[in-house]
Amino acid sequence: MxxxxxxxxxxxxxxxxxxxxxxxxxxxxxxxxxxxxxxxxxxxxxxxxxxxxxAPNIIFALAGGMFLYISLADMFPEMNDMLREKVTGRKTDFTFFMIQNAGMLTGFTAILLITLYAGEIELE
Structure with a gap:
């Protein structure tokens, strides 16, 4: 309730x-x-x-899992639907595929770098 x-x-x-x-x-x-x-x-x-x-790590794990769930359950099907509706040519299929994956890989890389170097980040 x-x-x-x-x-x-x-x-x-x-x-x-x-x-x-x-x-x-x-x-x-x-x-x-x-x-x-x-x-x-x-x-x-x-x-x-x-x-x-x-433990705060449990909270972070739950939040991270929820973000992954949202990306996998919401974003991937939406990306596929957009690709099917708006793209007709073979060359543009590959272009949209590369743009979508570049965006996701950029996000994953940013989070990975923040995770690896979090102890060395200092705000002055």
Missing amino acids: ITLSDALHNFIDGLAIGASCTLSLLQGLSTSIAILCEEFPHELAFGILVGNNF
């Missing part, structure tokens, strides 16, 4: 942001900031509570 109500709440927040952006960019920005201010405190408090009482 809590999960369903939270999902509905977030959906309504998204609808409010989308509707306000259609009226004006400034109103969309102000609605987004208002929703951020409303969401941030209780989700941050819950994150701190869970992070202190459980």
